[in-house]
Amino acid sequence: MTAAExxxxxxxxxRSAWRMLAALPFLLPSMVLFGAFVxxxxxxxxxxxxxxSNPFRTRQIYVGFxxxxxxxxxxxxxxxxxxxxxxxxYTVFPAIAIGTFLAVLANQRLPGIxxxxxxxxxxxxxxxxxxxxxxxxxxxxxxxxxNEAVEAAGLSRVNWLQDGGWAVGEHATVFDMVAAWFIxxxxxxxxxxxxxxxxxxxxxxxIVLAGLQTxxxxxxxxxxxxxxxxxxxxxxxxxxxxxxxxxxxxVIGMIFAFQSFGQIQILTEGxxxxxxxxxxxxxxxTGFEPPFRVGAAAVQSLALFAIMLxxxxxxxxxxxxxxxxx
Amino acid sequence: MAxxxxxxxxxxxxxxxxxxDLTLEVDDEEFFVLLGPSxxxxxxxxxxxxxxxxxxxxxxxxxxxxxxxxxxxxxDLAMVFQNYAxxxxxxxxxxxxxxxxxxxxxxxEIERLVQEVTATLGIADxxxxxxxxxxxxxxxxxxxxxxxxxxxxAFLMDExxxxxxxxxxxxxxxxxxRLQRDLAATFxxxxxxxxEAMTMGQRIAVLEGGKLQQxxxxxxxxxxxxxxxVAEFIGSPxxxxxxxDLVVEGGHTAVRTPAGLVRVSDAASADVREQNxxxxxxxxxxxxxTPEATESAAATSAAAASPAAIIEGQADLVESLxxxxxxxxxxxxWSVVANLPSSPRIERGATLRLAVAAEHVHLFDIESGERVxx
Ligand SMILES: Nc1ncnc2c1ncn2[C@@H]1O[C@H](COP(=O)(O)OP(=O)(O)O)[C@@H](O)[C@H]1O
Ligand SMILES: [Mg+2]
Numbered sequence: 256m257t258a259a260e261x262x263x264x265x266x267x268x269x270r271s272a273w274r275m276l277a278a279l280p281f282l283l284p285s286m287v288l289f290g291a292f293v294x295x296x297x298x299x300x301x302x303x304x305x306x307x308s309n310p311f312r313t314r315q316i317y318v319g320f321x322x323x324x325x326x327x328x329x330x331x332x333x334x335x336x337x338x339x340x341x342x343x344x345y346t347v348f349p350a351i352a353i354g355t356f357l358a359v360l361a362n363q364r365l366p367g368i369x370x371x372x373x374x375x376x377x378x379x380x381x382x383x384x385x386x387x388x389x390x391x392x393x394x395x396x397x398x399x400x401x402n403e404a405v406e407a408a409g410l411s412r413v414n415w416l417q418d419g420g421w422a423v424g425e426h427a428t429v430f431d432m433v434a435a436w437f438i439x440x441x442x443x444x445x446x447x448x449x450x451x452x453x454x455x456x457x458x459x460x461x462i463v464l465a466g467l468q469t470x471x472x473x474x475x476x477x478x479x480x481x482x483x484x485x486x487x488x489x490x491x492x493x494x495x496x497x498x499x500x501x502x503x504x505x506v507i508g509m510i511f512a513f514q515s516f517g518q519i520q521i522l523t524e525g526x527x528x529x530x531x532x533x534x535x536x537x538x539x540x541t542g543f544e545p546p547f548r549v550g551a552a553a554v555q556s557l558a559l560f561a562i563m564l565x566x567x568x569x570x571x572x573x574x575x576x577x578x579x580x581x
Numbered sequence: 582m583a584x585x586x587x588x589x590x591x592x593x594x595x596x597x598x599x600x601x602d603l604t605l606e607v608d609d610e611e612f613f614v615l616l617g618p619s620x621x622x623x624x625x626x627x628x629x630x631x632x633x634x635x636x637x638x639x640x641x642x643x644x645x646x647x648x649x650x651x652x653x654x655x656x657d658l659a660m661v662f663q664n665y666a667x668x669x670x671x672x673x674x675x676x677x678x679x680x681x682x683x684x685x686x687x688x689x690e691i692e693r694l695v696q697e698v699t700a701t702l703g704i705a706d707x708x709x710x711x712x713x714x715x716x717x718x719x720x721x722x723x724x725x726x727x728x729x730x731x732x733x734x735a736f737l738m739d740e741x742x743x744x745x746x747x748x749x750x751x752x753x754x755x756x757x758x759r760l761q762r763d764l765a766a767t768f769x770x771x772x773x774x775x776x777e778a779m780t781m782g783q784r785i786a787v788l789e790g791g792k793l794q795q796x797x798x799x800x801x802x803x804x805x806x807x808x809x810x811v812a813e814f815i816g817s818p819x820x821x822x823x824x825x826d827l828v829v830e831g832g833h834t835a836v837r838t839p840a841g842l843v844r845v846s847d848a849a850s851a852d853v854r855e856q857n858x859x860x861x862x863x864x865x866x867x868x869x870x871t872p873e874a875t876e877s878a879a880a881t882s883a884a885a886a887s888p889a890a891i892i893e894g895q896a897d898l899v900e901s902l903x904x905x906x907x908x909x910x911x912x913x914x915w916s917v918v919a920n921l922p923s924s925p926r927i928e929r930g931a932t933l934r935l936a937v938a939a940e941h942v943h944l945f946d947i948e949s950g951e952r953v954x955x
Pocket of ligand 2: 620623625
């Protein structure tokens with residue numbers, strides 16, 4: 256039956272109404288869940304952004320878009336943007352690269368390889384809190400293993416968690432801050448990134464390993480007969496066949512980076528000053544620490560949401576054309 | 582182009598002997614077919630030649646060069662895989678060009694060779710498609726193009742036609758033979774299909790259980806199978822085999838089979854005596870069973886020697902193929918298939934007397950399975 260016939264029939268309106276009614280109970284659970292945990296909070300955040308209030312919102316004053324303007328143009332916000340961007344850069348691409356490297360190593364058919372696969376992916380099983388505490392010890396300026404290694408390499412010790420580099424101190428303009436970015440390392444953020452990287456590598460290894468195992472062995476054999484060496488096989492067979500996996504990994508890697516909280520809270524509490532205050536941490540500080548500026552926190556959350564949405568869409572736009580799906 | 586020589590190649594996978602002591606010489610510019618049932622080690626032999634698998638023992642030569650320890654990428658062979666193994670993310674052009682790019686050919690040289698080869702194969706208009714957008718026959722051609730384009734020392738083909746429909750298969754069979762002739766290339770072609778082997782191979786090698794059974798011209802292998810396995814494997818419908826003990830009757834040596842006595846030729850009986858064989862398997866091809874000549878016809882063709890055996894029985898199943906009919910005759914509780922002309926049409930239940938000439942009787946030692954006699 257075509258749609259046209261359906262409309263022409265008397266009573267078909269009743270039937271489609273019935274169908275809607277029948278579909279409703281199936282849709283209801285997700286409608287309730289999404290409504291309660293996504294759409295309602297989203298609407299509420301927009302609403303909250305229009306008000307400034309006392310800590311428990313017993314009194315609130317309507318300020319309209321003034322609060323949006325004020326928060327989004329503040330130097331703290333710009334700093335948190337730069338910190339978040341840097342953090343993403345430090346964590347996502349290295350994690351994918353290292354994860355791919357380990358996955359390729361672990362994908363060989365060798366006796367006992369399962370042990371390596373387990374080890375490489377084991378960081379998935381460690382909780383954020385435990386990993387962060389572990390890194391707290393590793394990064395300790397005087398007793399940490401990292402500084403021992405740095406010293407053994409003939410370099411001077413680093414004040415890992417306390418040195419904010421370009422992110423602290425006065426910068427006359429945003430441009431000065433960006434200029435400082437290149438020459439004055441933000442060790443606190445690097446420390447947090449190292450811990451995050453370590454925590455995420457396991458997951459990326461597993462994802463890439465799963466992707467590798469979908470590539471037919473025959474393609475490598477064909478490539479070998481065609482004269483391809485190991486690197487060429489990787490470059491011309493593995494990478495393109497892995498592109499959907501790597502794309503997926505980059506999207507979730509980015510989302511992970513934007514949602515990192517626990518390790519920052521434990522390692523640096525966003526400091527020194529705001530050197531490791533990523534957007535999410537800034538939202539927490541603004542909204543849940545005195546003076547509990549709920550409205551300002553809501554504005555920042557909306558900004559974070561918008562950025563994540565835009566970046567995800569852009570990734571799909573940019574990469575989808577180059578990704579090869581079978 | 583070059584010859585390919587397998588020298589005492591053995592290959593074991595754990596407890597499985599995939600190949601045992603395979604020695605085989607494929608001549609330069611020869612269309613050589615490796616034939617055998619599934620699991621006999623054909624693919625393994627090919628993969629060892631390609632360098633994709635290491636032999637447990639033995640050596641492999643391409644031309645006069647021992648390539649046993651040369652990696653696959655440096656052997657300069659081309660392989661056509663059973664399911665083609667085209668690079669799914671590359672266009673047809675890039676698939677064909679891949680081997681040239683890996684060998685560092687210049688860009689315009691690559692383009693020229695790709696154009697030339699794809700034109701030969703009739704796929705020049707598909708250059709920008711991906712393998713996923715091609716039919717089975719087109720993929721097959723791309724796989725061939727990828728192999729041809731770099732003029733390898735030899736072509737290795739692993740059941741390349743098995744994924745095509747039967748019409749396409751017949752067409753590609755002829756095309757491959759022509760291609761091999763035009764390229765004057767060495768082809769090693771693996772198949773389990775005896776029709777492909779018989780029609781395409783200049784020489785064929787029959788493999789079973791990892792062991793080489795026989796090598797030779799297709800007609801020779803058909804006419805004088807070296808053992809019972811080859812005899813039963815090649816030919817359709819398959820050769821009739823009847824087992825029986827050796828007896829001497831009226832001064833003649835014969836085999837007493839359930840379907841009747843089969844006389845053993847003088848040449849063969851000398852071999853039988855020499856080897857102290859007491860029981861034999863008698864092989865008769867279906868097309869060599871003919872309705873017994875009438876008295877008058879026998880009289881006119883005086884030269885017709887008396888047949889080695891007469892098999893009498895009832896037609897149980899008649900399969901007519903139009904040009905011929907395959908008749909299953911039950912004689913002495915055993916079924917024997919005869920390939921008869923389509924007329925006169927045989928009715929089910931009819932009594933038939935089928936004769937076979939002495940030169941068409943194959944004898945095999947029951948214990949070893951080896952051929953006995955000429
Ligand atoms: N990679 C392998 N591991 C274990 N056994 C194998 C492997 N490859 C082939 N074999 C075994 O070796 C024998 C020959 O296989 P193969 O050469 O693929 O046969 P064919 O191509 O004639 O069908 C079979 O018994 C098969 O099970
Ligand atoms: Mg095979």
